[in-house]
Amino acid sequence: MTGILMNVLGIVIFFVGLLVSIALHELGHLSFAKLFRIRVPQYMVGFGPTVWSRHRGETEYGIKAIPLGGYIRMIGMFPPGPDGRIEARSTSPWRGMIEDARSAAYEELKPGDETRLFYTRTPWKRFVVMFAGPFMNLVIAFVLFLGVFMVIGQNKQTTTVANVVPCVLAQSVERDCRASDPPSPAKAAGLQKDDRIVAYQGQPISDWAALSDRIRASRGEVSITVERAGQQKVLTTTVKTNKVLKKDADGNPVKDEYVEAGYLGFGPGAAVTPLTFGESIDQMGAMFQSGVDSLIALPSKVPDLWNATFNGEKRKADSPMGVVGAARVGGEIMGLGLPTNTTIGFMLTLVAGFNLSLFLFNMLPLLPLDGGHMVGALWESLRRNLAKVFRRPDPGPFDVARLMPVAYVVAGLFICFTVLVLIADVVNPVRIS
Structure with missing residues (x-):
């Protein structure tokens, strides 16, 4: 029963973090819209029926029933058409999309709003208003990641011996040791579980990555200084050459790629260790790059996601x-019975990762995402400045509404993808335990 309650608590905590993240995202938009005196009739967290709302000044603040997003409504998101009319109509479905979007942007136009329309602001102000939302998600991710890395720490491999491999086997070989297999150098040296390696070849060492690199580069006889039961002991052995996993530029093993290197035959231990500020920044940089790579690779993952959802294939990690x-992952984390600080670290990392994803996704230069409006503002600024340079007439505001047909296509694809992911998360979820 306790496990179920902890699972539910994890789900609730994640959704609270989700709502706070969405609220702050929209607050970013709202704050700069008000700073630049754009009228904002509505600030809402969620979609669907309104659960609660209050009017403060000219803005209605509220929470809606479905906590899967949020929005602020600004007056005059799109400029009038070429004829100056707001509610022009056309039989063309594409033109209809454009004109419906333009009309909706003026639904609550009041006397005096002529100077408070979104499109009348300079391009840089419109860019800032739209960028402020994703930027809030980036700030949340940065603060949470930094707090987790520097206060709680990260699970890192250490120079403590977790296990000793009995024999020399290429890492590509999946079988147990046989009597005919030569003993591993670590076993021959007398290395034991829980020994802490403090020096290699007489030189002090405390970092597993550095120790691993030195072992791989070694040949012949070596000395290993270990701390065992509070006392230091020097062991000697002969390093063997073996086929081991290749490392990438970040020092991580590359799956199914092998190289010939020095080999001792033991596994490192692991411990949750706080990172320095510099290490934390490096780690966040790696996570940011990983997020970008994942976003680029997203279309290529759709077939696997489809097969995992409808064809019974295993859901990839x-x-x-x-x-x-x-x-669901948040619920699993809470139900694992891990130490409190580890559980908190996992939950904060989950919310931070969600915010990083929100930032990257919203920066895509496509309507209806924030990035689409930002690109529209940049394009307007460019063409107006070019007109000045070449002494041509001011082309006026760029009509983002003309891109609404593209926005509908993007929104349709996004909805289809969201539904596919939702079904997959229900019928074949990613599990961490």
Whole structure:
């Protein structure tokens, strides 16, 4: 019963973090819209029926029933058409999309709003208003990641021996040791579980990555200084050459790629260790790059996601997850019975990762995402400045509404992908345990 309650608590905590993240995202938009005196009739967290709302000044603040997003409504998101009319109509479905979007942007136009329309602001102000939302998600991710890395720490491999491999086997070989297999150098040296290696070849060492690199580069006889039961002991052995996993530029093993290197035959221990500020920044940089790579690779993951959803194939660990899947992972984390600080670290990392994803996704230069409006503002600024340079007439504001047909296509694809991920998260979820 306790496990179920902890699972539910994890899901609730994640959704609270989700709502706070969405609220702050929209607050970023709202703050700069008001700073630049754009009228904002509505600030809402969620979609669907309104659960609660209050009017403060000219803005209605509220919470809606479905906590899967949010929005602020600004007056005059799109400029009038060429004829100056707001509610022009056309029989063309594409023109209809454009004109419906333009009309909706003026639904609550009041006397005096002529100077408070979004499109009348300079391009840089419009860019800032739209960028402020994703930027809030980036700030949340940065603060949470920094706090987790520097206060709680990260699970890192250490120079403590977790296990000793009995024999020399290429890492590509999946079988147990046989009597005919030569003993591993670590076993021959008398290395034992829980020994802490403090020096290699007489030189002090405390970092597993550095120790691993030195072992790989070694040949012949070596000395290993270990701390065992509070006392230091020097062991000697002969390093063997073996086929081991290749390392990438970051020092991580590359799956199914092998190289010939020095080999001792023991596994490193692991411990949750706080990172320095510099290490934390490096780690966040790696996570940011990983997020960008994942976003670029997203279309290529759709076939695997489809097969995992409808064809019974195994769901891959790096499969895209939606809000339901992330909440489910949060519930699993809470139900694992891990130490409190580790559980808190996992939950904060989950919320931070969600915010990083929100930032990257919203920066895509496509409507209806924030990035689409930002690109529209940049394009307007460019063409107006070019007109000045070449002494041509001011082309006026760029009509983002003309891109609404593209926006509908993008929104349709996004909805289809969201539904696919939702079904996958229910019928074949990603599991961490």
